[in-house]
Amino acid sequence: MITARVTVTLKTGVLDPQGKAIEGALATLGFDGVDGVRQGKVFDIELGHDDRRRAETDLAAMCEKLLANTVIEDYAVEIV
Amino acid sequence: MKTAIVLLPGLNRDRDMISAIRTISGQEPLTVWQTETEIPAGVDLVIVPGGFSFGDYLRCGAIGARMPVMRAVADAAGRGVRVLGVCNGFQMLLEAGLLPGVLMRNASLNFVCRSVKLEVTNADTVFTRRYRQGQMIDCPVAHHDGNYFADAETLARLKGENRVVFRYADGTNPNGSADDIAGIVNAEGNVLGMMPHPENLIEDAHGGTDGRPLFEGALDLVAA
Numbered sequence: 646m647i648t649a650r651v652t653v654t655l656k657t658g659v660l661d662p663q664g665k666a667i668e669g670a671l672a673t674l675g676f677d678g679v680d681g682v683r684q685g686k687v688f689d690i691e692l693g694h695d696d697r698r699r700a701e702t703d704l705a706a707m708c709e710k711l712l713a714n715t716v717i718e719d720y721a722v723e724i725v
Numbered sequence: 726m727k728t729a730i731v732l733l734p735g736l737n738r739d740r741d742m743i744s745a746i747r748t749i750s751g752q753e754p755l756t757v758w759q760t761e762t763e764i765p766a767g768v769d770l771v772i773v774p775g776g777f778s779f780g781d782y783l784r785c786g787a788i789g790a791r792m793p794v795m796r797a798v799a800d801a802a803g804r805g806v807r808v809l810g811v812c813n814g815f816q817m818l819l820e821a822g823l824l825p826g827v828l829m830r831n832a833s834l835n836f837v838c839r840s841v842k843l844e845v846t847n848a849d850t851v852f853t854r855r856y857r858q859g860q861m862i863d864c865p866v867a868h869h870d871g872n873y874f875a876d877a878e879t880l881a882r883l884k885g886e887n888r889v890v891f892r893y894a895d896g897t898n899p900n901g902s903a904d905d906i907a908g909i910v911n912a913e914g915n916v917l918g919m920m921p922h923p924e925n926l927i928e929d930a931h932g933g934t935d936g937r938p939l940f941e942g943a944l945d946l947v948a949a
Binding site for chain 1: 830875
């Protein structure tokens with residue numbers, strides 16, 4: 646069985662109001678020296694087979710078709 | 726003109742839309758459930774209404790946009806059938822690739838629910854031909870994710886091809902959308918997506934009727 650972790654993050658240059666709000670809250674809590682926060686998503690995906698090549702192909706397709714909106718988001722796949 | 730209204734779990738403006746079509750056209754619209762794979766023959770206008778399809782899980786409209794009925798909507802649009810997506814419907818048309826760009830969280834991070842002023846920036850579409858070019862109209866908005874975003878090239882193309890049909894009036898943009906965009910059409914002009922809710926401003930009891938001409942245009946009805 647293959648377990649994969651997919652990380653989806655906003656592309657550089659795309660405004661992230663939620664990240665900005667989190668950055669502000671961190672400052673409110675007294676954490677100084679935070680230069681920026683970008684919010685993203687993590688998906689842990691379990692596949693019911695051991696075919697690594699098929700997993701790589703399928704996971705990339707999953708990202709392109711659903712997990713990420715490639716207009717604004719980048720994705721990274723890590724097979725763990 | 727026959728209208729079909731798409732139904733998905735989590736939508737909540739479907740009945741507003743049904744009521745609007747019934748009131749304006751005097752005809753009962755069809756409804757098409759999310760699992761349907763075809764829009765019924767003879768339908769001239771498909772409406773994807775607002776709400777929170779599938780709880781807006783993942784991204785607003787992302788799951789709804791991948792249901793079978795949205796493939797059917799894309800096929801119908803390809804045949805020239807008129808398609809109107811409002812609010813979550815607009816979000817789904819973007820996620821389904823029928824229109825370019827994406828709707829992000831409002832810049833203020835707040836849910837906005839109020840009336841806004843829209844400028845009709847292209848009165849030469851089937852949806853907007855009952856308005857005057859440059860006309861300012863009232864329209865309610867109610868959304869958390871209406872912040873339209875697209876890359877610079879796409880924005881330039883939309884502008885150059887005159888595909889931005891509604892803009893928030895100067896200084897009233899409720900969500901931070903690029904170029905004050907409130908509604909856009911596809912290149913062929915038969916698919917309109919917009920964040921404001923014209924279906925909620927069609928009779929005097931609503932406090933105004935500025936949303937009515939949009940449906941009269943889309944349904945080929947003579948202006949009252």
